[in-house]
Amino acid sequence: MTEINDVASLIIQISLMHAKQSAAASPTSIVFTGATAPVASLGANKATHLRLQALTRYVGARSGDSRVTDNSASQVVLVVDGAVKLIASASAGRTQVMGFYFKDDFIYVPARETHAYNLCALKDCELVAFPATEFIRLAQSDKTLNNNFLSHLLRALSRCREKSLALGQKTARERVATFLVSMAERIGAPFSNGALLDLPMSRRDIGDNIGLTIETVSRQMTELRNAGLVSTSGRSQVKILDLAALKQEAGHLSGLS
């Protein structure tokens, strides 16, 4: 799979001019801090730049903001900085957190259909949103952009399937372990034979993500702590002490490459 980060850099740069003024209008005065890597490294052609620029819709969101994007049409969103969650709503106010997304992640946010999808900010964010149909049309004329988008979709599908497996088959203990392993891989700082995590989401968000209640999440965290697999400090700091053991706990298949 090729690099998504490159596309992020491209889009950040393309968005800069647009963003600056929008940012000023935003209540929080968030400004872009993204890197401005040379576009040339991407291999994208000039036409792509100009047309992407025309599509760009900058979104600055404050922590806790929900319905960050318009959901009357499908959107492709890039997280420039911050952290967001994608939530789906069923009837009776139940919500499922479909996923968490961080710096340089792409998100495909479908239009409201049998269930409603919304993007919510977990902390102050800088996002760039594109109408999906136009983004896709544009990607078709630029191989690199298309390739990156495809990679993203395949990865998103893969992650979603992993989650389905977890939700359908795994116990509470395994789900929490799986969640921690996944977070370690995505936003963990390497640490001894484990990782150091600073989770931006609440216990409720975690529970809604892995299909458990906050109480059960909390209890499982306690058990993992008692088992010496993790240690915690404060609400969001989690130190994974033994990643291999945690993966075992997560019910992953062992003995592969």
Place this chain on the structure above:
Amino acid sequence: MTEINDVASLIIQISLMHAKQSAAASPTSIVFTGATAPVASLGANKATHLRLQALTRYVGARSGDSRVTDNSASQVVLVVDGAVKLIASASAGRTQVMGFYFKDDFIYVPARETHAYNLCALKDCELVAFPATEFIRLAQSDKTLNNNFLSHLLRALSRCREKSLALGQKTARERVATFLVSMAERIGAPFSNGALLDLPMSRRDIGDNIGLTIETVSRQMTELRNAGLVSTSGRSQVKILDLAALKQEAGHLSGLS
């Protein structure tokens, strides 16, 4: 989203020559019966045809066959005819049915990773498989093929997210109703204000798909029958008597287009 069926027709036709001899070698002597719509209607260019043809790997599978495709590398599979299930395995022999696929469906089957994925035939099948990386490379030089593949991925992601929502939030009753609604939309024959279904999968498959045991699936089917929403005959025939009511039961958001 554009038509996937067209691509199916294309590939069927392209595969015909290849397939015929492979079919003869197959123990079941399955032969292609697919339509041979003119390739011109697809708008795919000639180079695409020739290269797709070179990639084509015909697979004839008998009902019950598992591990239909090689899982050492990711595959793109097209169901020419029949029905298959995509299963994922966690440790301890637990399996999750990630999805059911029917005529003209595309399937992206990832290589074995943290969990193993396998395709299993639910009835005698005619399939065409391509190595994913080469298929994608090829798709990049053909806009229509690329577009169709993208549509497929977006739909697959959408369905997978719906399943995550169901597995994470819904009750047994809602899950069974959701499953039936989904099947009605995909393989149901319209019938009064409902649909007629001939389910090719066992109760176990259904249970493994929606995260329930066979007993619970059976009990919920009975309850739905007692509630007058469906009627059944034999093991596989299900008649949905009131689709709207069943959707309500499925916990879908109401009051939308």
Place this chain on the structure above:
DNA sequence: CGGGAGTTTGACCTGCATCAATGGCAGTGG
């Protein structure tokens, strides 16, 4: 140094899994 939201812990309950037995469909051989 309060105050309030988020978290942890405890007690209890429920929905679904598990275990067990019966019932019925489909494929086979007489």
Place this chain on the structure above:
DNA sequence: CCACTGCCATTGATGCAGGTCAAACTCCCG
């Protein structure tokens, strides 16, 4: 064509993982 047979589905009885309800605690912010 019908009886046999084995698998699959249904139904019932019971147990438990995780949900629910409730209370104490702790972090974080003003």
